[in-house]
Amino acid sequence: MSENITRRSVLKNLAGIVGGILTLSAGRTCKAAVRHGLVSAHAPAGYDPFQHKWLMALDVDRCIGCGLCVEACREENSVPDSHFRTWIERYVITKPKPGSGETRGETIVDSPDGGKEGFPVSLVPKEDILKSFFVPKLCNLCEKSPCSQVCPVGATFQSPDGVVLVDKNYCIGCGFCVQACPYGCRFLNPETHTADKCTLCYHRITKGLKPACVEICPSQARIFGDLKNPVADDPLQRFISNNKVEGLKRNLGTGPRVAYAGLDEEVR
Amino acid sequence: MNAAILTNVVDALPQFEGYVYPNERTLHPLWSVLIVVYPYITGLVAGAFIMASLVRVFKVRALEPVYRLALLTALAFLLCATLPLLFHLGHPERCYEIMMTPHFSSPMAMFGFVYAWYLMAVLLLELWFDYRRDFVEWANTQSGLRGIIYRAFTLGVTDLSEPALRLDDRMGRIISVVGIPSAFLLHGYVGFIFGSIKANPWWGNVLMPIIFILSAVVSGMALCVFVYMFLCWARRITADMRCLDLMTSFLFYALVIDATIEGLDWLHRLYSAEEGIDVLRSLAASKLFYTLLIGQACLGTLVPLFLLGSMQLVRRKVAELNRRRVYFSCAALILMGVLAMRWNVVIGGQLFSKSLRGFMSYKMEFAGSEGWLLSLALLALPFVILTVLVKYFLALDLPTIENVVPGAVRHPNPPEARI
Numbered sequence: 001m002s003e004n005i006t007r008r009s010v011l012k013n014l015a016g017i018v019g020g021i022l023t024l025s026a027g028r029t030c031k032a033a034v035r036h037g038l039v040s041a042h043a044p045a046g047y048d049p050f051q052h053k054w055l056m057a058l059d060v061d062r063c064i065g066c067g068l069c070v071e072a073c074r075e076e077n078s079v080p081d082s083h084f085r086t087w088i089e090r091y092v093i094t095k096p097k098p099g100s101g102e103t104r105g106e107t108i109v110d111s112p113d114g115g116k117e118g119f120p121v122s123l124v125p126k127e128d129i130l131k132s133f134f135v136p137k138l139c140n141l142c143e144k145s146p147c148s149q150v151c152p153v154g155a156t157f158q159s160p161d162g163v164v165l166v167d168k169n170y171c172i173g174c175g176f177c178v179q180a181c182p183y184g185c186r187f188l189n190p191e192t193h194t195a196d197k198c199t200l201c202y203h204r205i206t207k208g209l210k211p212a213c214v215e216i217c218p219s220q221a222r223i224f225g226d227l228k229n230p231v232a233d234d235p236l237q238r239f240i241s242n243n244k245v246e247g248l249k250r251n252l253g254t255g256p257r258v259a260y261a262g263l264d265e266e267v268r
Numbered sequence: 269m270n271a272a273i274l275t276n277v278v279d280a281l282p283q284f285e286g287y288v289y290p291n292e293r294t295l296h297p298l299w300s301v302l303i304v305v306y307p308y309i310t311g312l313v314a315g316a317f318i319m320a321s322l323v324r325v326f327k328v329r330a331l332e333p334v335y336r337l338a339l340l341t342a343l344a345f346l347l348c349a350t351l352p353l354l355f356h357l358g359h360p361e362r363c364y365e366i367m368m369t370p371h372f373s374s375p376m377a378m379f380g381f382v383y384a385w386y387l388m389a390v391l392l393l394e395l396w397f398d399y400r401r402d403f404v405e406w407a408n409t410q411s412g413l414r415g416i417i418y419r420a421f422t423l424g425v426t427d428l429s430e431p432a433l434r435l436d437d438r439m440g441r442i443i444s445v446v447g448i449p450s451a452f453l454l455h456g457y458v459g460f461i462f463g464s465i466k467a468n469p470w471w472g473n474v475l476m477p478i479i480f481i482l483s484a485v486v487s488g489m490a491l492c493v494f495v496y497m498f499l500c501w502a503r504r505i506t507a508d509m510r511c512l513d514l515m516t517s518f519l520f521y522a523l524v525i526d527a528t529i530e531g532l533d534w535l536h537r538l539y540s541a542e543e544g545i546d547v548l549r550s551l552a553a554s555k556l557f558y559t560l561l562i563g564q565a566c567l568g569t570l571v572p573l574f575l576l577g578s579m580q581l582v583r584r585k586v587a588e589l590n591r592r593r594v595y596f597s598c599a600a601l602i603l604m605g606v607l608a609m610r611w612n613v614v615i616g617g618q619l620f621s622k623s624l625r626g627f628m629s630y631k632m633e634f635a636g637s638e639g640w641l642l643s644l645a646l647l648a649l650p651f652v653i654l655t656v657l658v659k660y661f662l663a664l665d666l667p668t669i670e671n672v673v674p675g676a677v678r679h680p681n682p683p684e685a686r687i
Contacts, residue, residue, distance in 0.1 A: 005424035007432070018388075028368040084290045109287035109625055137289075146467060152380070153362075154371035172365060173358015175298045176376055182467030184289030184622050188298065193358030252466055268623050 043206040052161040053227040054200055056214070057239050058136050060262035062221035065090055065134035069213035069222065070116040076201060076212035083187045085198040086138040086213055088115030091266055092122050095130045104130055107266045135260075135267050136221060138213070139164060139185045139198035140248055143255030147177035147186060147197075156195060162227075162257065163202055168194040182249050183256075200224075286626025297618035297630055299356070300638045301611075305646050306352040307458045307480065308610045309345050312650075314455040314481070315488010316342040317391070317447060322518065324394075324444040330514045336662060337499065338492045339395055344654035345491075346387055352646050355637055375461045386454045390447040396421070397440040399661065404428055417660060455484040462613060469544025469624070470617040475533045482526035487606035489519040493599040495654070497592065503664065509588055513579075516595045520576035523602065527569050530609075547620045547627075555627065556616050559608045568605010572598040 043049070065088055073079060073086045094105035108124060115134070122132065145164050148156050155171035158164050166177075171194035178186040178195060189196040201211035205224075209215070214224040225236030239245075239261070246263055247256035260267075284293060320338035322328045354360050367384070370377035404426050407418040459480025466472035493515050500507040537545060552560050575598050579591065586594070620627050633639040 007425045007427070007435075010423050010425055025368055025370070029370065082290075082293065087290045089287075107625075109623070111287070111290055114290045146465075149373050150375065150464065151371055152374040152377035153365040153369055154374075170362070170365070171359070172362045174353075174356070174376060175358075176374070176461075178291075178298055179465050180467055182622055184291045187291040187294075188358060268625070 043202065047206045049159050049161040051228060054162050054205055055141065055225060055227055055236060055257055055259070056138065056200065056211070057223040057236060057245065057259040057261070059221050059223065059239065059243070060133055060135055060260060060264075060267075062219045063088065063134040063136055064219050064221075065115060065119050066218060067115045067118045068216045068218065069136060070114045072212040072216040073198075074116070076204075077199070079196075080190055082113075083189065083196070084114040085185075085196070086114075086136065087111055088119075089135045089137060089267075090115070090119050090122075090132065091135065091264065092124050092132045093130045093264070093266065094124055094128050109266075131264075133262075133264065135263070136213075137183065137185070138258065139200075140183055140254070140256035140258045141200075143257060144253065146180040146182070146252075146254055147195075150176045150180045152176065156197075159202075163200050163205075164197070165199055165202065166195050166197060168192050168196075171195050182252050182254065283629050284626055286621070287623055288621035288626040288628055289623055292621050292628060296633070296638055297615060297628070299614055299618060300630070301615075301632060301640055301643045302352040302356045302638065302646070304607075304610045304614045305643045306349070306356075307455075307462075307614070308487070308607050309352070309647070309650065310349045310458050311455050311480065311484030311606065311610075312488050312491050313342045313346045313349060313386075314451040314484040315486065315490075316345065316492055317451040317488070318485050319489050319492045319515070319518075321444050321448050321451075324441060325448065328514065330510050333508045333511045334492055334496050334515065336398070337496055337658070339391070339398070340657045340661060341491060341495055341654055342488075343391055343395060344657055345650040346383075346391060347653055348646060348650045350383060351649070352643070355642065355646070375457060375464050379457045379461065382450075382454050382457050386447075386450050390443060390450045394440055394443040394447060396423070397436045397443065400425065400436055401428060401433055414660065452481050456481045458484075462617070467622055468617050469542065470548060470620075471613070473533065473537075475529065475536075476613075479526075479530055479533060482522070482529055483606050483609055486519065486522045486526045486602060489515065489522055490599040490602035490606075493519060493595055494603060497596050497599070499658065507592065509591070512592065512595055513583060516576055516598065517580060519599070519602070520573070520580060523569065523573055523576065527573060530569075544620075544624055547624050551616055551619060551627070555619050555629070556612055560612045560616070563608035564605050564612055567601055568608055569602075572601050572605070 067088060070084065070087055073084075077085060079085050089109055089111045092108045092110075094108070096102035096105045105128075108122075110119070112119065119134075122129070141162055141164060145158055148158050148164060151157075151171075152174060153170060153172055155168075156164065156166045156177050168189075173188060173193045173195070175188055175195070178188060181197075186195055186197045188194070201209070201213075204211060210224050211222075214222045223235050223239045225231075225234055227236070230237050240259060243261035245259035245261050247258060248260065248263075249268060250256065316338045319331070320335055320342065323331045323335040323338075354363055357363055366377050366380045370380065372378070400422065403418045403422045405428075407415060407422055407426075410418055456477040459477030462468075462471040462480075463473055463476030493512070496515070497507055497512070537548065575594050579586065579594060583591065615630055618628065619630065635641055
């Protein structure tokens, strides 16, 4: 055994290896940062995400629960069965028992197959219903999105145009983001084994089209627009100025941007 | 009953109660039994290391018989700590991205670095500095495969002069001192992975990392008691009762602190009664009744607290054999109780919808990546590794060297007290 091998030289070599790994890591981090800047999920050349700020608003009173949006989303984005990028919930609030001193009775929520095929007649007799309404759900485009915060590799990120996207070629499929989303908007795609979610139909909006769900909605319950480039008599601006809007679960501090008008306190 | 009918009956059982978000209607929780095993194994590492630090840093000489065993136990479990995570990933082949392109705001990404730091900068280095002198001696006396292994592990540093040995000892102590916060960080971070999820009222809790650290210390100490007693039994030698008494004393006091903080957590949840409390209360009373109230609280905490507490008071009046029986049973109960605690946090946290309007069920599979067979194998693997480590690094037939460094704390105990 060579006598020149000393503890000092061994430690020096070990330090060199650790230093090398750290340098490599820093290099890859820079590369990933650049990559994230460039990733644009099918955006056409020339599309500048810094020049747009997309937003969707929902008019709860207008939704009729037909489920066409869920179906259109499935067709447009090849969403696997039993998973949803958007869905509709039906809330049925019963009348309070006479003399109970309450303002309302029980709240029954359902969403059979995400509301894709519409909704069957409620099991609650009509005369017992205090009120009933449909609430479309989708990614809330959070300003401080908890899903992006927890992704261990940065595969999911907030695009400058306000959309939260997932790089499926980079996602490791750990499911942390699915756990972190308070709205149940994310799922692990059983085909790609990566996280999946609403992209606001990024491949469409970057070409100047509307998301599939907005395009097909027969009652104009979904309103979509670009906050940085309002059109003449912009429907989104008009909707926000004409309604008192709010976001879901604001108490969690995620800064949900999707604006709902006509929400009931029971909606979570 | 006909098998087909039975299958139909099982399929017809309600999997969901109330309303759960459509994306939550999956067959099993997103993080299933593998993710239960992951914090369990990591916690055992941290606890076993703390046990070793009691000797090295706090100079509790009575625990010296288990010093090396505790370090080797920590190593065996640490080597397996990330396996459950790896098996669980949708794309395990991309796992290196966690280290190569980490996202610094993610607790999971940072865990990768804490893990690497703990494995390479703390545990392996401490073991090497502790064993180096023995490696050199054994390399000269042992032949064959063993000789090759010991020669390789000297890493070519064969200097046995007094200053060199003193440096070994000093380095070992410094690393131990650094190792204590590192062990806390390691498991605190695991707790933070859950505690950081504010979307989940069970997990998103500032006490979660602390509870994880304390339960880790408890489980790791219990593991050391368990492994030490098992090894003594397997080698047909009598366990050092002074060491066992002291180990279980430390275990008792750690359990007192752990149980207090966990109790405080529940008390605070019940008193503040925030939005999700009804869901948690109903889970504790139904789906988690056996694992939370019976397994974790009664069998895993109260019974060992009572037994170990009584031993603190009436130890001298209890015969050695009975004391050993009590210690072994308590260690086994605590190990089971902490496993139940991990189950309650990981699985329990996914048995209710984030809409707080409904519940999911979990029927564990046998085979497959989400099955209990794989989890059992992953739980057994560290014991297999530990057996190999003990065979090569704690062998009875290896010559042991008395410490020649003045003032050093290593192994002043007579050889018969060692295992």
